[in-house]
Amino acid sequence: MSLPDMSPLVRSKEKLLLEKDAILHEWVESELCISILERHEIEPDFFRIYYAGSVYDYFMGVVSGNMAIGECPVIADLIDYLKNKDLRADELFVLCTHFKRSVINATYRLGINEHAVFNGISFLFDQNFASVLKLYTDTIYQKEQEALNASKAKEYFLSNMSHEIRTPLNAILGFVSLLRDETTNPRYQQYLDIISNSGENLLHIINDILDFSKLRSGEFTVDPQPFNIHDEISHTMELFVPSANSKSITLTSFIDPSIPYEIIADALRIKQIVGNFLSNAIKFSHPGGAIHVEARCTEGILSLSVKDNGIGIAPGDQERIFDAFSQAQEGMMKINEGTGLGLSICNQLAEHMGGSIELETLLGEGSLFTLKIPVVANYECEIPKFDASIFDGIRFGLLEYDPSESYKLESLQRYWEHFGLDIQLVTTVKDACDLLIFLESSMDDDKRETILRHHIPSVAILDFLDDRYDTTPTIVPLTFPIYCTKLQSALSEVLGITHSRHPIEIGENGRLGFIGKVLVAEDNLANQELIKIILERYGLEYVIASNGLEAVREYRSDRFDLIFMDEQMPEMDGNEATAAILAFEKETGHEHTPIVALTANVIKGARERSIQNGYDAFLGKPIVLREIEQIFERYLEPTVLPLRENVTTKESGSRAIDMEHLKSALMLEEDQIEHLLKIYHHKMEHSLHELLNAIENKSYEDIAFIAHAIKGSSANFRFEELSRLAYVIEESAVGEDEEFDFIEAYDVLRSGFIKKFI
Known part of the structure; x- marks a missing residue:
């Protein structure tokens, strides 16, 4: 490229130097430049004195030959200053071209009309602007990298600090739980309840931060597994009954009975989203309000909605409530409960599952949040949610009620219609029917007295559970939320119908x-x-x-249809054994055998890690029979077995153990549980002795290993206090926490164990 003749411009240098103030004024005070400076809150006089004048001096230094093109320090200072003002490239272009225009205009005012002068000015500005643009691009890139690195550092900090805080917090909650069991003083119990509730709230906030961090960093994964939506949603709703009751809020629901018994999706995240919807609905509803939960599944899309009649959301808040750290406001007052991350996390979770969250709201009238996600439905697994056949011929009477409370019965009537029950509206308690159903909040004393005096079989629909009918055998309470299994249980109980709803029974034989x-x-x-x-x-x-090495040897020498693999074992752990089995399959072309992880580490993220380690599925401890049955349904061929013979129930020798609770939880017979408890008792005595030795020798690795085993076996018998304390000991040993009092923790653990078997 040929260079223009610069001598005419050099000869005009003195005249241009005299015009400095006029050129700077015209440049900085131009309409476009003023608007840019104002947009970025830059005072024109400040810009002219500290930057514009220096740029002009640099330009004239280039004309004089004293400075090289593109190497002016003031340009770098200007770019560095403007980068913090988020100046755009087009705005930088406007500022530079207006400087060029002001200099050229000055040549016309001075009568310097030579074409060579114009070419020289244009050349110098073009060359300088190219350097300015490169510097600008490099600076902005550096700024973006700094922001990215800062964001990564923040996410790393949040993630690590969340983990660090959880360990001592779990210890606090564990010991508080033990103290609550041992303390009889009502005042101390109240204090411990406050500590426990506050700790649980803090743990919830930490989990929110951890989830948000994982979502932002890309570490989050979705884990679709077979589950029963009817049980999961009903259990989730029950968790929020106490907080709804505290505000006298009625919680109604309709879980469409036509939804298949088993669907495949990430149940944990679905419950997390619905739980957040319910929490917000209760928080933003007025006392005495109503919340309705609805579940449907159409053409592979699961819809879960939560509707409230609370304060609603203003139009200006509807978009930003899904942003991180944002919350809606009630009137002029912000409700500062929680992290402001809940809906943001839910929205991201829904997107990760291939779905979305929809919002319908009207300020002052309430909100409707709906989760819609694609699921795989297993229509072959048909287990009735409500057996209407056992009520054939039964005449049900629904006592008339206050029309203003009709919303409480809408879902119930939809269930009745779906199952074809014969429900007739009656005006008096003496109308002919086999079973009377009444809404307690619409009852008067005379009707209630008549029901009690004549021993009329009845179901009382209560807003909140209390003991008013505990001593009345002919009246069974039914509380909100109402769903299929709860409805059938109440109707069967009052009619004296014994009918097993356990899903493993097939027919009569x-x-x-x-x-x-x-x-x-x-x-x-x-x-x-x-x-x-x-x-x-x-x-x-x-x-x-008994360990990973044995498992690998057995697998190599025999053929199996399914493998259950404990993650923590001596000699070779479950992860190593799984890797060895997968390698053997790959080397030999052996057909893959499904491997299911068994682990007591059921905190968030354990399931994702298990899948990443090569497992096909995940089972947490304590073992839940329905969950292990779902694994069988997924991988094995079903068959019909003869019914088990009834086992005579004997009085438990373990007085401090709730045998009925264990029978219900484990779905085993009492003699089987007694057998397991004897083994557990013997094993625990041995484990506690080993644990004490490990503590006295400060062998942190052995402490962690023994405590982990105690945690898992105790959890199987639903000994939650022992399992939680063992977890605290395990975590403290893993972290080699020298401040933790292992001896005291051991004494409390041993004392709790002894109490169970007195």
Whole structure:
């Protein structure tokens, strides 16, 4: 490129120097430049004195030959100053071209009309602007990188600090739980309740931050698994009954009975979203309000909605409530409860699951939040949610009620219509029917007295559970929220109908079983026995391995249809054994055998890590029979087994243990549970002795390993205090926490164990 003749411009240098003030004034005071400066809150005089004048001096230095093009320090200072003002490239272009225009205009005023002068000015400005633009681009890139690095550092900090805070907080909650069991003083109980509730709230906030951090960093994964939406949503609603009751809010629901018993999706995240909807609905509803939960599944899309008649959301807030750290406001007052992350996390979770969240709201009239996500429905697994056949011929009478309370019965009537129950509206309690249903809030004393005096079989629909009918055998209370299983239980109880709703029973002469051979890798003797009983219950063959090495040897020498693999075992842990089995399959072309992780580490993220380690599915401890049954349904061929013979129930020798609760939770017979408890008792005495030795020797690795085993086996028997304390000991040992009093924790653990078997 040929250079223009610069001599005419050099000869005009003195005249241009004299015009400096006029040129700067014209440049900075131009309409476009003023608007840019104002937009970025830059005072024109400040800009002219500290930057514009220096730029002009640099330009004239280039004309004089004293400075090189594009190397002016003031340009770098200007760009650095403007980068913090978020100056755009087009705005920078306007500022530079207006400087050029002001200089050229000055040449016309001075009568310097030579074409060569114009070319020289244009050349210098073009060259300088190219350097300015490159510097601007480099600076902005650097700024973006700094912002990105700062964001990564923030996410790393949030994630690590969340984990660090959880460990001592779990210890606090564990010891508070033990103190609550041991303290009888009502005042101390109240104090401990406050500590516990505050700790749980703090843990919830930490979990929100951790989820948000994982979503932002891309570490979050979705884990679709088979689950029962009817049970999961009903259980989720029950968790919010106490907080709804505290504000006298009625919680109604309709879970469409036509939704298949089993669908495949990420149940944990679905419940998290619905739980957030319910929490917000209660928070922003007025006392005495109503909240309605609805679940539907149409053409592979699951819809879950929560509707309230609360304060609603203003139009200006509707978009930003899904932003991080944003909350809606009630009138002029912001409700500062929680992190402001809930809906942002829910929105991102929905998107990760391929779905969305929809909002309908009207200020002052309430809100409707709806989660819609694609799911896979298993229509082959048909288990009735409500057996209407057992009520054939039963005449139900619904006592007339206050029309203003009709919303309380809308969902209930939809259930009745779906199942074809014969429900007739009656005006008096003496109208002919086999079972009377009445709304307690619409009752008067005379009608209630008549029902009690004549022992009329009735179902009382209560807003909140209380003890008013505890001593009345002919009246069964039914509280909100009402769903299929709760409705059938109440109707059956008052009519004296004994009908098993357990899903494994098939017909009158058989029960559900499975065909296959299972390899179980589990080092804990009590857990081995529990799994044996469960496998025998379903008619399955099995082989038990006590560590990972044994499991790999058994797998190489036999053929299995399913593998249960404990993650923590001696000699070779579950992850190593799984990797060895997968490698063997790959080397030999062996057909893949599904491997299910068994772990007591059920905190958020454990499931994702298990899948990443090569497992096909995840089972947390304590073992839940329905969850293990779902694994069987997923991987094994079903069959019908003969019904088990009834076992005579004997009085439990373990007085401090709620045998009925264990029978319900484990779905085992009492003699089977007694057998398992004896093994657990013997194993615990041995484990506690080993734990004390490890503590005295400060062998943190052994402490963690023994405490982990105690945690899992105690959880299987729903000994939550023992399991939680063992978890605290395990976590403290993993962190080699020298400040933690292991001896005191051991004493409390041993004392709690002894109390269970007095």
